Amino acid sequence: MSSLILPSSSSLVVPRATRRPHLAGDTPRTVVITSGKGGVGKTTATANLSASLARLGLRVTSIDADAGLRNLDLLLGLENRVNFTAADVFSGECRLDQALIRDRRFNNLHLLCLSKPRSKLPLSFGSKTITYLTDALKALDPANPVQFILIDCPAGVDAGFVTAIAPADEAILVTTPDITALRDADRVAGLLECDGIKDIKIIVNRVRQDLVRGEDMMSPLDVQEMLGLPLLGVIPEDSEVIRSTNRGTPLVLNDPPAPAGIGFEQAAWRLVEGDTMTAVAIEEAERRPKKGFGWFSSFFGG
Numbered sequence: 001m002s003s004l005i006l007p008s009s010s011s012l013v014v015p016r017a018t019r020r021p022h023l024a025g026d027t028p029r030t031v032v033i034t035s036g037k038g039g040v041g042k043t044t045a046t047a048n049l050s051a052s053l054a055r056l057g058l059r060v061t062s063i064d065a066d067a068g069l070r071n072l073d074l075l076l077g078l079e080n081r082v083n084f085t086a087a088d089v090f091s092g093e094c095r096l097d098q099a100l101i102r103d104r105r106f107n108n109l110h111l112l113c114l115s116k117p118r119s120k121l122p123l124s125f126g127s128k129t130i131t132y133l134t135d136a137l138k139a140l141d142p143a144n145p146v147q148f149i150l151i152d153c154p155a156g157v158d159a160g161f162v163t164a165i166a167p168a169d170e171a172i173l174v175t176t177p178d179i180t181a182l183r184d185a186d187r188v189a190g191l192l193e194c195d196g197i198k199d200i201k202i203i204v205n206r207v208r209q210d211l212v213r214g215e216d217m218m219s220p221l222d223v224q225e226m227l228g229l230p231l232l233g234v235i236p237e238d239s240e241v242i243r244s245t246n247r248g249t250p251l252v253l254n255d256p257p258a259p260a261g262i263g264f265e266q267a268a269w270r271l272v273e274g275d276t277m278t279a280v281a282i283e284e285a286e287r288r289p290k291k292g293f294g295w296f297s298s299f300f301g302g
Contacts, residue, residue, distance in 0.1 A: 020056065020057065021056060021269050021272040021273045022272070022273055023058070023147070023272055023273075024272065024273050024274035025274060027145070027146075027147045027148075028137075028138050028145060028146050028147055028148065028149055029147065029148055029149070029169060029170060030134055030149045030151070030167050030168050030169050030170070031148065031149070031150050031151065031168060031169070031170045031171065031172060031271070032150075032151040032153050032164055032165050032168035032170070032171050032172070032197075033045055033046045033049070033150060033151065033152055033153060033171075033172045033174060034153035034161070034164070034165065034171060034172070034173060034174070034188055034192070035153075035155065035173065035174045035175060035181070035184065035185065035188065036155070036156070036157060036181075036184030036185055036187055036188035037155065037175075037180060037181045037184035037185070038155035038156070039155075040174050040175055040176045040181050040205055040206075041174055041176070041205040041206065041235070041241075042152065042153065042155070042174045043064075043071050043072050043075055043152055044075060044205075044241060044245065044251075045172065045174050045203055045205065045235075045264065045267075046062060046072055046075075046150055046152040047062075047072060047075035047076050047250050048250045048251050048252045048261070048264035048265075048268075049150060049172075049264060049267065049268045049271065050062045050076070050109060050150055050250070051076075051103075051105075051106070051109065051250035051252050051253060052250075052252045052264060052265045052267075052268030052269075053109075053148050053150075053268050053271070053272065054103070054105075054106035054108050054109035055106065055252070055253075056268070056269075056272065057108070058108065058147045058148055058272070059108045059144060059145070059146050059147045059148070060108060060109050060110070060146070060147065060148045060149075060150065061100065061109075061110045061111075061112060061137055061146050061148070061149050061150070062076075062109070062110070062111050062112070062149075062150045062151075062152065063086075063111075063112045063113075063114065063130060063133065063134075063149065063150070063151045063152065064111070064112070064113045064114060064152050065114050065130055065151050065152055065153055065154060065160065065163065065164040066114065066152065066153075066154040066160065067114050067115045067154070067160060068115070069154070070113050070114070070115075072111065072113070072152050073101075073111060073113060074245070074248060075245055075248065075250065076103060076111055076248065076250065077247070077248025077249055078101050078103065078111050078248075079248070081101050082101060082111075082113055082116070083098075084098050084099040085099055085112075085113045085114060085115050085116055086099060086112060086113065086114045086115065086129070086133055087114065087115040087116070089133075090129075090132075096133075096136050096137070096140060097140065099112055099113075100112055101113075105253070112133065112137075114129070114130070127159070127162050127163050127166055128163075128166060129163050130151060130163055130164055130166060130167055131166045131167040133167075134149050134151075134167040135167070137149060149167075151164050151165075151167070151168060152164075153165065157187065157188065157191060161188075161191075165191075165192060165195055165197065166195075168197055169197070169199065170197065170199040170200075170201075171192050171197050171199065171200045171201075172200075172201055172202070172203060172232060172271070173185050173188060173189060173192075173200055173201070173202045173203070173227070173229065174202070174203045174205055175202060175203075175204060175205065175223065175227075176204070176205050176206045177204060177206075177207060177212075177217050177218040177219070177220070177222070177223050178217075178218075182218075182223065182226055182227065185202070185227060186226070186227055189227060189229060200229050201229060201230050201231065201232035201271075201276060202223070202224065202227060202229045202230070202231055202232060203231075203232050203233045203234070203235060203267055204220040204223050204224075204231065204233075204234045204235070205235045206235065206236075206237045207219075207220060207234055207235065207236050207237060208236070208237045209236065220234045230276040230277075231276055231277040231278075232267050232270055232271060232276060232277070233263050233264065233266060233267025233270065233277065234263060234277065235260050235263040235264060235267075236259045236260055236263060237260075238251075238258050238259050238260035238261075240254065240258035240260060240261070241258075241260055244258075244261075250264075251264060252264050252265045252268075
């Protein structure tokens, strides 16, 4: 049966002016954002979740853990300010605070790149590379400690994947509703659990409601049932994603907001509060009053 994802009543958000999300769990929280398959929107999710968390007033450091093909700096518009990387820190060429790039839009958002393009980390770094970095980040500023460390994991399940997930306590698995992405996502979920990461949530990206209605695309509910994991967010297909990527501005900062930006913003809210989404059938969803972005208006509490 066709289905549509709507948030549970506990995840409906009131305007920011009246409430801030309650930060669940102990901080700092280290979250790896992974997918297995490349091209499903993992780095886009990292950039937008980072910006959303920073806009909520949380201290965030995002790590681009792809040693050879980094892109997170581009999506955050920080590519021209990467003078030092983690590789330089380990080689003794700079301090860790010098390698951190502060976002000019948010003083509480920093980016750390693992290495420069076309360069490789020394083999002696081993699988504990990012673990060393996260431990150092947690101790860097005791007066204003980081609250979220987001790790943008490289695609695949090779050594880069093992290195990226090593320090994580939580994982966000980004997938699209197609069988190739889901096969990889299922494999990655198993590897995460074997590594001791039990708190795994999924973001279903690039959902087209018209294809779901015509049963030409799996619904987010189908995806959830296949993977057996809780839903953190559902992101609709949105041409504004390409525009925001080319501008180097996270989609969540658009004004007026785009549907995909709303999805990422609400996923960030749920991440903070430890909340998830609830799926209902389309037939039930259509009985509810619609406003704003139609089927997506429920993200506003409609």
